[in-house]
Amino acid sequence: MAQEASSSTSSKTISLKTGDGEIFEIEASAAKQMKTVQRLIDDLGDDITIPLHNVFSKELPKIIEYYKKDITGEITKDFEAEFVKDLNDDEVKVLFLAANYLDANKLFEFLSQNIADRLESKSVEYVRKYFGVENDFTPEEESKLREERAWSFRGIKEDE
């Protein structure tokens, strides 16, 4: 049996398995940027397929695309704008949760800003639905609070 030369870290890839059973490859240097993945590698070794129960095949490729650009230092404002251009609010939310789970700081910060931008002028009802917040105010409590906060409500869109 021929002896295999040890591969250099730069070309090493890690296998990731999503919650719905699909497998994706990423560079070891990209995996380092996702602290959760790195922790799993440290515990399980880098030859095993790393299981990611809370990330699915719909969003993982997008995340991999982001970090592919990050390790070559190519993330620019233009790239980031392009990255989220065709995503709707729900798709961004799913990516955001994945970035949080993976402890992928750079992507997390960027998506936080993007969600904030999207929600900035949306109505209360929209934001409630978006965050899955149940309105636990009585109508009286809510109207009293609205009155108190009247000074901050100028400029907010009403739901259609």
Add this chain to the structure above:
Amino acid sequence: MSHHKLATDRISGLPDEILCHILSFIPTKQAIFTSILSKRWIHLWRHVPALYFINKKLNSSQDIHHFNQFVKAVLHSRDNSLSSHSINTFFLDIQYDVSKLLYYDNPSSITNINNWVNLAVQSKIKYLYLYLHARLKCETIPPKLPASILSCTTLVVLNLSWFYVDKVSPFPLRFPSLKTLDLKDMNFDKCQDFMLLLDGCPVLEDLQLSYIHFIQSFRHFDFEQFENSSLRKLKRAHITDCYFHFPMKALANVEFLRIELWKGYLPDGFPTFHNLTHLAVNYDCNLAVQVLQHCPKLRNLELYPKLKYAWRDEYITKDDEELVPICLSSSLTTCTIRDFVSTTLESLIMLATFIMKKARVLKTMTIWSNRKRFSEIESKLSSFPRASATCQLSFQFINLYDT
């Protein structure tokens, strides 16, 4: 469908810190209205360690008065919360009509800024952004910079626009953590004050200066006496519209430099920029090529016109022809030259061919010009012999009247 429902449930299961983190990117006015989402959210906005006040429409005394009341109410609300949460970011971006403010001690004036800034400084603020814009700026003195900023040792980022600084005392440990300093439209009483400010930033990495003026004459000020030891960590510098002789030695370690040179600079005043890989400089000052002599590792060069009326001087002199800057023969890979309405076609082509003739590892030469000049530039340059076999010519179309 169910995938998204799962996501929504999981977002509501996130800890407060993460929700606050999202809120920290929204202007405070919008963040406050989340307090009516549900009981859990009533106080969440108060935990956001950032305050953003953005208002471009302060056109009347009444507008200003309302704005002051709003900020006061926000600060008051935060103060009342059970565990007072510190602020690490304070961002103010306002535009007002100067003609409505006759005296600065008018109650509707913006002197409240002093109070707000003092509060921020007391909270050990790290990121401070104060952008003032006045609709009619000319012949008006900008407001005085709140003095507490000059002794705020916790600052990491300080961005200021349109203030007057009257006295800066010598204090080398003024900003021990400051990494970014961005000053625009600033008036300093004396040149010394400005230099002393820079002197107090030992770990500064990013410096942006634009429209810096000195009220008192600086004709007899020796800029070279400035101890440049404090800017050793500087990585990026951006100096435009500053008509004084900025000490070049202080920029010796930068990796990225955008600078507007003008008559005041002398050819022998440049240090060796041994880390510089990206340089953007105006070619109409007759010194651009001289500067190249001092950039041995330069990879990217941007040449653009600054002055509205180009000088009659040649952009390349005889001396330039003889001494080839090291970067041209060994490191320069991209070059961009921007055309302008008062640049003659001849000088533009001369500049481009000078570079193409000497740059041995050049990969791209990009010319920014209009469609009218494009064909002549293209025909002259594409047939010109290039020192680099891999050099590609590319064009970007622009309006020649834009700078």
